[in-house]
Amino acid sequence: MQFFPIESGAVMIALAVFVGFVIMIFMLSPLISPRPMKLNGSHVLVTGGSSGIGKAVAVEAVKQGALVTIIARNEQRLLQAKKEIEQHMRDKDRQKVLCISVDISKDFSAVEKAVQQAQEKLGPVDMLVNCAGTSFASRFEDIPVDEFKQQMEVNYYGSIHATKAVISTMKYRRRGRIVLVSSQAGQIGLYGFTAYSASKFALRGFAEALQMEVKPYNVYLTITFPPDTDTPGFQTEQTFKPKETKLISETAGLYQPDYVAKRILQDASVGTFLSYIGLDGYLLASATCGMSPLTSMTEGMQQVLTMGLFRVIALFYLGSFDRMVARCAVEREKEMKEKQDRESRD
Numbered sequence: 001m002q003f004f005p006i007e008s009g010a011v012m013i014a015l016a017v018f019v020g021f022v023i024m025i026f027m028l029s030p031l032i033s034p035r036p037m038k039l040n041g042s043h044v045l046v047t048g049g050s051s052g053i054g055k056a057v058a059v060e061a062v063k064q065g066a067l068v069t070i071i072a073r074n075e076q077r078l079l080q081a082k083k084e085i086e087q088h089m090r091d092k093d094r095q096k097v098l099c100i101s102v103d104i105s106k107d108f109s110a111v112e113k114a115v116q117q118a119q120e121k122l123g124p125v126d127m128l129v130n131c132a133g134t135s136f137a138s139r140f141e142d143i144p145v146d147e148f149k150q151q152m153e154v155n156y157y158g159s160i161h162a163t164k165a166v167i168s169t170m171k172y173r174r175r176g177r178i179v180l181v182s183s184q185a186g187q188i189g190l191y192g193f194t195a196y197s198a199s200k201f202a203l204r205g206f207a208e209a210l211q212m213e214v215k216p217y218n219v220y221l222t223i224t225f226p227p228d229t230d231t232p233g234f235q236t237e238q239t240f241k242p243k244e245t246k247l248i249s250e251t252a253g254l255y256q257p258d259y260v261a262k263r264i265l266q267d268a269s270v271g272t273f274l275s276y277i278g279l280d281g282y283l284l285a286s287a288t289c290g291m292s293p294l295t296s297m298t299e300g301m302q303q304v305l306t307m308g309l310f311r312v313i314a315l316f317y318l319g320s321f322d323r324m325v326a327r328c329a330v331e332r333e334k335e336m337k338e339k340q341d342r343e344s345r346d
Ligand SMILES: NC(=O)C1=CN([C@@H]2O[C@H](COP(=O)(O)OP(=O)(O)OC[C@H]3O[C@@H](n4cnc5c(N)ncnc54)[C@H](OP(=O)(O)O)[C@@H]3O)[C@@H](O)[C@H]2O)C=CC1
Pocket: 047, 048, 049, 050, 051, 052, 053, 054, 071, 072, 073, 074, 075, 077, 102, 103, 104, 105, 131, 132, 133, 134, 135, 154, 155, 158, 181, 182, 183, 184, 225, 226, 227, 228, 229, 230, 231, 232, 233, 234
């Protein structure tokens, strides 16, 4: 087939536009992405740092040369974690691991005092990782109202308290990173998580609003959405989680805390706002990017190009989740009937 000038002209123009677009993306990127924060010599404060993801973040931070403060309630576990984390220090003379026992969920002044103590000992906090949290999964009617309050107090207000305690110094120094540990259940409301998902979704609104306020001060937020992660907290939850919640959560796989911690610190140091883990995490983060701030042009380009397709994929996932819930309901009905038949026979 003869290749006509008009077609080659159109192809050339399309190619030129595409190349121009890509060059613009890479030229504009530095204007959007903040300068990476090196953890070497920085003070990283981790709430929930005595177990699971928080402890893994503290270990990864000291591996990168940071001075670390870990906050939790149980002193025994804090001291045990401190010893473990210290094993990974690169420079035992310069680095320090401090542990402070305080309940972050109840009283802001107690948290403020703990952060002040940490800053007096290790210097101003450069990065705050809000990891302390708890999860409770059960059907809505089986969750006591107080559990809804408890989930909000620990998962949401706990992060507000710690963030409030560091934000003024970060703004004054024009240097800071704040990580909010949400969950994939903070991107999709799941069966069994009426209390938990709500508390994790709340962090999203807080993160977007605060990021708009503090961007001019070179302070960047990262909200991270981990999938199931093999921690002591997760093992405890597994013992009472409804079957539906387990089946749906398993679709995104089970990850190790050290891998999750590396991803969190990687994204936080470069100021990425939406931090995800795994392919399902990438799909979810793109499909639910909403009005979140852009921290890289390439990310923005991907979102623009994939939004429609990912919504279609999301609908297939939602269809499969509905079928899982329906199947579990039928199985439960059958078990109940068999149990009643057995009892009526005895
Ligand atoms: N594991 C998973 O599958 C996933 C977890 N997440 C989130 O990651 C975070 C950590 O989870 P994970 O590592 O599994 O949990 P763990 O239960 O293993 O660790 C929780 C940590 O938070 C501390 N903590 C809990 N409540 C308080 C409180 N009121 N005040 C101070 N510290 C507190 C605990 O110490 P202490 O009890 O001594 O206070 C502990 O150090 C949570 O926010 C969770 O929602 C998100 C997605 C997946």
